[in-house]
Amino acid sequence: MDSPPHDEARSVKLYYVVGEFYDWVTDPRALERIFHWGRSTVAKRLIRRTGQSHFALDIGCGTGLITRYIRSSRIVGIDINRWNLDRAKKRISDADFVQCDVEHLPLRNGLADFVVCTEVVEHLYRPARALGEIARVMRASSIFIGSVPSSNPLWRFRNVLSVTHPQSEPFHNNFSKPQLKGLLSSFFADTNLFYENLLMNLFFIARGPASNRSVA
Numbered sequence: 001m002d003s004p005p006h007d008e009a010r011s012v013k014l015y016y017v018v019g020e021f022y023d024w025v026t027d028p029r030a031l032e033r034i035f036h037w038g039r040s041t042v043a044k045r046l047i048r049r050t051g052q053s054h055f056a057l058d059i060g061c062g063t064g065l066i067t068r069y070i071r072s073s074r075i076v077g078i079d080i081n082r083w084n085l086d087r088a089k090k091r092i093s094d095a096d097f098v099q100c101d102v103e104h105l106p107l108r109n110g111l112a113d114f115v116v117c118t119e120v121v122e123h124l125y126r127p128a129r130a131l132g133e134i135a136r137v138m139r140a141s142s143i144f145i146g147s148v149p150s151s152n153p154l155w156r157f158r159n160v161l162s163v164t165h166p167q168s169e170p171f172h173n174n175f176s177k178p179q180l181k182g183l184l185s186s187f188f189a190d191t192n193l194f195y196e197n198l199l200m201n202l203f204f205i206a207r208g209p210a211s212n213r214s215v216a
Contacts, residue, residue, distance in 0.1 A: 009126070023063045026063075050114060056115070060102065075095040085097040115142065116145055117134065123172065135210070152174075
């Protein structure tokens with residue numbers, strides 16, 4: 001997964017830069033709306049459990065579905081898509097938003113004490129490279145929470161059950177617990193994984209970075 005053909009990896013990333021126009025707050029309908037409500041509810045619960053932070057990052061913030069629940073002295077939402085960021089900024093005026101690639105974060109080492117990354121890793125051809133960057137910008141005592149689609153067979157019926165998600169989306173990887181645990185443990189400490197949302201989401205809470213983390 002971390003060594004895709006260059007052209008294919010580039011075309012996938014290009015889609016998320018200029019081809020995605022989907023507001024996760026307002027666009028979902030029917031079952032898709034229930035799904036996003038469910039995952040945002042779990043994320044909100046985890047955010048409240050961690051309490052107030054000093055510098056929080058929402059990686060792949062989209063249009064602010066999860067960003068609006070973060071409690072921090074400084075909040076920075078990061079996304080590769082300008083259209084998403086424009087809508088997130090209108091929705092959350094007290095946060096800052098930066099357009100960049102998660103594989104190349106324009107942030108100094110050890111900056112954030114809280115990081116959120118929900119439903120992002122599954123879209124990445126090089127997830128280890130992105131997670132390495134996230135670990136780099138986190139403090140040693142920081143908290144990292146997020147989610148990915150699980151390997152639940154229900155995902156096979158996504159195109160049938162959902163009438164609103166972008167059908168042109170080029171890439172979507174599903175994770176089993178061992179797969180995600182192995183990936184996260186290379187960079188973060190005390191990784192805890194659990195299923196939510198009819199077992200369709202695999203959520204995680206971790207501390208980072210791990211002292212023996214890998215170099216992506």
